[in-house]
Amino acid sequence: MSTELPPEVVRRAAELRKQIEYHNRRYYQFDEPVIADAEYDALLRELQALEREYPELQTPDSPTQRVGAAPLAAFAEVRHEVPMLSLDNAFEDGDVLDFDRRIREKLERDDTEYLAEPKLDGLAVSLLYEDGVLVRGATRGDGHSGEDVTHNVRTIRAIPLRLSGSGYPQRFEVRGEVFMPKTGFEAMNRKALEAGEKVFVNPRNAAAGSLRQLDPAATAARPLAFYCYGYGVYPAEALPATQYELMERFRNWGLPINPEIRQIRGAQGCLDYYRDLMARRHGLPYEIDGVVYKLGRFDWQAEMGYVARAPRWAVAHKFPAEEATTRVLAIEVQVGRTGALTPVARLESVFVGGVTVTNATLHNADEVRRKDIRINDWVVVRRAGDVIPEVVKSIPERRPADAAEFVMPAHCPACGSEVELEEGEAIARCSGGLYCPAQHKEAIKHFASRRAMDIEGLGDKLVDQLLERRLVDTVADLYRLTVEQLAELERMGIKSAENLVAALEKSKATTLPRFLYALGIREVGEVTARNLALHLHGLDSIIAADEDALQAIPDVGPTMAAHIAAFFRQPHNLEVIRDLRAVGLHWQETEAGPAGAQLLAGKTFVLTGTLESLTRDQAKEKLQALGAKVSGSVSKKTSYVVAGTEAGSKLAKAQELGVEILDESGLLALLGNGEI
Ligand code: 9MJ
Numbered sequence: 091m092s093t094e095l096p097p098e099v100v101r102r103a104a105e106l107r108k109q110i111e112y113h114n115r116r117y118y119q120f121d122e123p124v125i126a127d128a129e130y131d132a133l134l135r136e137l138q139a140l141e142r143e144y145p146e147l148q149t150p151d152s153p154t155q156r157v158g159a160a161p162l163a164a165f166a167e168v169r170h171e172v173p174m175l176s177l178d179n180a181f182e183d184g185d186v187l188d189f190d191r192r193i194r195e196k197l198e199r200d201d202t203e204y205l206a207e208p209k210l211d212g213l214a215v216s217l218l219y220e221d222g223v224l225v226r227g228a229t230r231g232d233g234h235s236g237e238d239v240t241h242n243v244r245t246i247r248a249i250p251l252r253l254s255g256s257g258y259p260q261r262f263e264v265r266g267e268v269f270m271p272k273t274g275f276e277a278m279n280r281k282a283l284e285a286g287e288k289v290f291v292n293p294r295n296a297a298a299g300s301l302r303q304l305d306p307a308a309t310a311a312r313p314l315a316f317y318c319y320g321y322g323v324y325p326a327e328a329l330p331a332t333q334y335e336l337m338e339r340f341r342n343w344g345l346p347i348n349p350e351i352r353q354i355r356g357a358q359g360c361l362d363y364y365r366d367l368m369a370r371r372h373g374l375p376y377e378i379d380g381v382v383y384k385l386g387r388f389d390w391q392a393e394m395g396y397v398a399r400a401p402r403w404a405v406a407h408k409f410p411a412e413e414a415t416t417r418v419l420a421i422e423v424q425v426g427r428t429g430a431l432t433p434v435a436r437l438e439s440v441f442v443g444g445v446t447v448t449n450a451t452l453h454n455a456d457e458v459r460r461k462d463i464r465i466n467d468w469v470v471v472r473r474a475g476d477v478i479p480e481v482v483k484s485i486p487e488r489r490p491a492d493a494a495e496f497v498m499p500a501h502c503p504a505c506g507s508e509v510e511l512e513e514g515e516a517i518a519r520c521s522g523g524l525y526c527p528a529q530h531k532e533a534i535k536h537f538a539s540r541r542a543m544d545i546e547g548l549g550d551k552l553v554d555q556l557l558e559r560r561l562v563d564t565v566a567d568l569y570r571l572t573v574e575q576l577a578e579l580e581r582m583g584i585k586s587a588e589n590l591v592a593a594l595e596k597s598k599a600t601t602l603p604r605f606l607y608a609l610g611i612r613e614v615g616e617v618t619a620r621n622l623a624l625h626l627h628g629l630d631s632i633i634a635a636d637e638d639a640l641q642a643i644p645d646v647g648p649t650m651a652a653h654i655a656a657f658f659r660q661p662h663n664l665e666v667i668r669d670l671r672a673v674g675l676h677w678q679e680t681e682a683g684p685a686g687a688q689l690l691a692g693k694t695f696v697l698t699g700t701l702e703s704l705t706r707d708q709a710k711e712k713l714q715a716l717g718a719k720v721s722g723s724v725s726k727k728t729s730y731v732v733a734g735t736e737a738g739s740k741l742a743k744a745q746e747l748g749v750e751i752l753d754e755s756g757l758l759a760l761l762g763n764g765e766i
Pocket of ligand 1: 175176177207208209210211212267319320382404
């Protein structure tokens with residue numbers, strides 16, 4: 091048959107396969123693609139076309155054959171020739187010290203060496219390679235037998251269908267974790283939400299659910315990835331000396347290895363690795379629930395042996411849980427600065443993410459409905475890093491008979507004004523404006539905050555007292571406070587009262603963008619405040635601008651223009667502004683004018699990862715507007731790397747080169763004030 095195939099077609103198909111496999115490795119193994127997704131797709135399409143025209147070209151290990159199998163009725167059972175082990179857990183430093191001590195005692199030596207790696211939160215699988223070709227994929231199951239998921243693992247682009255390089259055993263088994271990177275998980279859930287489908291609670295469940303699809307086409311549509319961490323069936327004489335060397339061999343054969351793998355010494359090395367990774371945990375592109383230490387040398391591992399189903403030569407050092415279950419005691423409503431009503435769950439106190447949590451935001455009424463969270467429900471609470479705790483989901487199976495649905499009140503709990511739900515908006519708002527004591531209080535706190543007027547020492551508790559004692563009505567009143575008045579307040583003395591008066595005095599010399607931002611106009615953040623100052627010279631022209639003039643400013647759309655114009659139409663607001671000027675607030679009207687626009691001239695920025703409040707293109711535009719250069723690659727000449735969530739290799743490169751790294755708030759500060 092092969093005689094019918096034109097040689098140039100055979101050559102081209104081989105070339106395409108090689109290129110596609112190379113780009114798969116660049117993407118999955120090194121996290122450094124060298125071509126765009128569209129170019130990759132073009133290569134794959136060309137190969138598909140060739141194989142359609144010449145079906146004899148098709149081989150099972152061709153990259154076109156990842157999705158090809160028909161749906162199964164059920165998974166077949168696979169008995170593991172070598173059991174798939176689980177790991178013992180360590181929760182505290184002491185457990186790790188004990189682990190290392192037991193090893194030193196048994197081996198009768200002091201110089202323990204380990205391989206340390208992230209503990210991925212996914213699904214353990216075994217991959218069997220024969221003559222360099224992937225022939226079987228299986229789940230761990232109970233460790234002795236699992237399910238045959240060959241058709242599904244073949245759809246995972248990170249898993250090579252054919253190994254590269256040479257020197258691999260004729261038959262051997264790779265073990266590792268299938269997982270769903272965070273970006274893929276978020277994108278998948280976003281789509282599911284838009285389509286009104288069920289969302290996955292976490293990437294682990296999503297990975298497990300995706301791999302256990304009977305239809306491989308369904309698995310192929312899920313953004314799964316894979317890292318190896320061990321072996322099963324393997325000719326003993328072919329094993330290298332250490333776990334690390336085996337991982338290096340795997341890497342040379344095109345199998346993806348976690349770039350965080352390190353060789354470390356002793357228990358102290360383990361603990362240092364743990365702390366470093368815990369600090370960087372949320373910046374990693376995938377979820378981990380701890381780290382794993384494995385004794386480095388295979389002869390040492392053999393000497394340590396196994397207990398029950400776990401090796402004595404490895405341990406999983408878990409991070410503190412970020413999720414816990416507790417009960418919703420009540421759902422209360424908080425009123426924000428712009429009147430937005432946020433339902434907040436009052437919880438039975440629970441220790442999660444390293445702190446005791448008693449409240450968690452529920453965002454808005456839609457969210458409460460979507461997650462079906464009721465008063466008295468048992469719920470899963472999550473506190474990841476320093477992020478505000480949130481209720482992930484309710485547990486309907488444990489729902490008590492007295493569980494009650496939450497209803498958004500029709501009247502503001504703080505002032506009794508009517509609650510409005512704007513067309514197309516999920517957010518309910520109090521219509522009371524500054525008449526509402528809750529909005530009033532939040533407006534004053536915002537005015538004093540660091541990014542606004544930066545009044546040092548004017549904290550939340552103090553604002554509460556000033557309002558309760560009626561020492562302050564509008565923000566202008568703050569500037570009329572005397573040391574004597576302040577010294578009488580709780581937890582204040584003469585010294586702190588003097589400091590506060592001095593801080594108020596100092597804050598009078600401000601900038602127009604800061605002042606505009608401090609006014610708390612709806613939707614006007616720091617970037618817009620700066621743009622207003624930049625494009626309309628002076629406060630009076632901003633006040634006088636009509637909606638058309640406002641919309642001519644970058645970033646200002648019709649809604650925002652309406653909010654701004656409405657704010658300056660209110661006589662009350664104009665009076666407060668007059669009053670603030672009268673008590674001495676001042677700024678240079680032209681400070682943010684065209685001359686100030688080049689604040690970032692000479693600076694080079696690299697943007698990586700996802701930003702919350704703006705797209706990368708918007709960030710780029712804003713940086714360029716301030717005179718900065720925005721580049722695609724990190725070098726020693728880079729002034730700043732702006733790292734959003736899921737920042738990858740560029741962030742690592744910046745860390746390596748010692749380039750200053752900004753998070754999103756740092757970027758916004760820079761865009762707002764030209765300073766951090
Ligand atoms: C995970 N889940 O990341 C092991 N694992 O080793 C790593 N799991 C393991 N190693 C032996 N990195 C049994 C399980």
